[in-house]
Amino acid sequence: xxxxxxxxxxxxxxxxxxxxxAETLEYHHGKHHATYILKLNGxxxxxxxEEKSLEDIIQSATGPLFNNAxxxxxxxxxxxxxxxxxxxxxxxxxxxxIIKQFGSFEAFQEKFNDKAINNFASSWTWLVKKExxxxxxxxxxxxxxxxxxxxxxxxxxxxxxxxxxxxxxRNVRPxxxxxxxxxxxxxxxxxxxx
Amino acid sequence: xxxxxxxxxxxxxxxxxxxxxxxxxxxIIKQFGSFEAFQEKFNDKAINNFASSWTWLVKKExxxxxxxxxxxxxxxxxxxxxxxxxxxxxxxxxxxxxxRNVRPx
Numbered sequence: 001x002x003x004x005x006x007x008x009x010x011x012x013x014x015x016x017x018x019x020x021x022a023e024t025l026e027y028h029h030g031k032h033h034a035t036y037i038l039k040l041n042g043x044x045x046x047x048x049x050e051e052k053s054l055e056d057i058i059q060s061a062t063g064p065l066f067n068n069a070x071x072x073x074x075x076x077x078x079x080x081x082x083x084x085x086x087x088x089x090x091x092x093x094x095x096x097x098i099i100k101q102f103g104s105f106e107a108f109q110e111k112f113n114d115k116a117i118n119n120f121a122s123s124w125t126w127l128v129k130k131e132x133x134x135x136x137x138x139x140x141x142x143x144x145x146x147x148x149x150x151x152x153x154x155x156x157x158x159x160x161x162x163x164x165x166x167x168x169x170r171n172v173r174p175x176x177x178x179x180x181x182x183x184x185x186x187x188x189x190x191x192x193x194x
Numbered sequence: 195x196x197x198x199x200x201x202x203x204x205x206x207x208x209x210x211x212x213x214x215x216x217x218x219x220x221x222i223i224k225q226f227g228s229f230e231a232f233q234e235k236f237n238d239k240a241i242n243n244f245a246s247s248w249t250w251l252v253k254k255e256x257x258x259x260x261x262x263x264x265x266x267x268x269x270x271x272x273x274x275x276x277x278x279x280x281x282x283x284x285x286x287x288x289x290x291x292x293x294r295n296v297r298p299x
Contacts, residue, residue, distance in 0.1 A: 031295045056229055121246035121266040121285070141266075142245040161245070162286035165294060171287060 004054065006034050007076050009050040015084040019179030024094040024167045033075040034161055058147055059076040070143040074124060078159050083185035092190040094155065101135050112137050113177050128152040129193060155192045156184065195267045198248060202283050206242040213281055218279065225259050236261050252276040 009029050013022040040057075043065050044050050049057055059070045072104050082184045090098050092130045102108035116125040131151050138146060146152050158164075158180050165176035200246050213229045214222050227234035240249040243263045252264050262270060275289050282288075284297065293299045 035295075064242075064244075078236055144231060166286060166290040169293075 002050070003045070004037050004072065007038045007079070009079055011082070011084055016082060016183055019080070019168075019182050022170050024164075027167065029075075029079070029164060030158075033072070036068045036071040036075065039064070040072055043068060055147065058145070067143040070145045070147070071074055073147060074143065074145050074157065075159070077154065078157050080188045081156050081158070081185055082180075082183040083188070084183070086187075087182040088184075090184075090189070091186045093191045094186065094189050097135060097193070109181065113174070114179055116158055116160060117137055119160050125158050126154060126162060126187070127156040128154055141185045153192060156189045197271060198267065198269050198281065199283070202281050205280050205282070218225040221259060237298070239263055240282055243284050248284060248288060249282050250278060252278055252298065 006029075007128075013025045016148065018027065044052075046056070049065075054069060054073055058066065058073055061069050089095065092107075095105070096181060098105055100107045112125065114125065115137050116139075119125055120141075122142050124140045124144065126140065128136050128138060128146050128149075130136055130153060135155075136152070140146065145182050146154050158177070160173065165173065168179070169176040207252065214220065214232075215293050218230070221228055222232045222277065224254075226235065236251065240263075243249055244265075246263045247267050248268065250264065250270050252260050252262060252270050252273075254260055260276070263278075264270065271276050289297065
């Protein structure tokens with residue numbers, strides 16, 4: 001029986017600058033993500049959920065338990081989607097798959113950005129692989145996650161809650177997305193795609 | 195969101211705040227026991243209002259008060275059984291510059 005722990009960021013707090021500031025990571029990881037962990041632990045303490053994996057909890061949870069558990073998972077996944085000295089055009093097998101399906105990386109990026117910019121309120125935009133092997137760009141709201149959709153494999157995400165970009169970009173989501181594309185860890189995406 | 199924000203600006207003023215005055219002040223004490231007890235209930239709803247959201251004080255058809263939460267652009271304007279009295283915007287853009295993640299502040 002173990003309480004969940006906040007995973008460390010896979011990089012130094014200033015490693016994503018100038019695209020995402022150290023201050024943003026201090027709040028986003030150190031406060032928001034940390035609070036989801038704290039609340040999740042509080043909700044499972046003394047229950048049989050303490051024996052379950054995070055993914056198992058998410059699959060059957062509703063309400064505050066779902067919100068906190070899913071947000072824990074979503075944020076851990078998001079940190080892994082970012083890296084210093086990364087970003088740019090997709091590489092490897094996912095790079096090939098993107099060009100095959102969308103025509104070009106730029107065409108894919110445009111579609112992704114359009115979904116992300118129009119994703120209303122606190123939300124996430126995801127790249128997933130469907131059962132037939134094709135890619136899809138999907139939006140979820142609040143703590144929603146494609147983890148609960150057993151017909152897709154999750155490849156990449158961008159956090160569109162305002163706390164993800166307000167310090168660095170204020171209201172200008174398109175600028176945040178430019179920063180995001182400069183950081184995407186295509187190695188992680190390729191591992192998910194395999 | 196246009197309507198919600200216009201309503202929100204009208205809920206704020208300089209040289210204002212503090213304990214409720216007038217008829218609403220009386221109604222609050224009558225229903226909640228004290229202004230502080232009302233404030234505690236309102237804060238509890240607001241702090242636990244998940245994600246982009248609004249917390250509202252409304253008057254119901256029977257004249258009693260209610261504290262309700264809406265999500266995203268949701269508004270009690272669409273509920274013809276209530277009169278909208280007061281709101282606080284809980285989208286992060288409302289407080290992130292001044293309070294970062296600390297909604298209670």
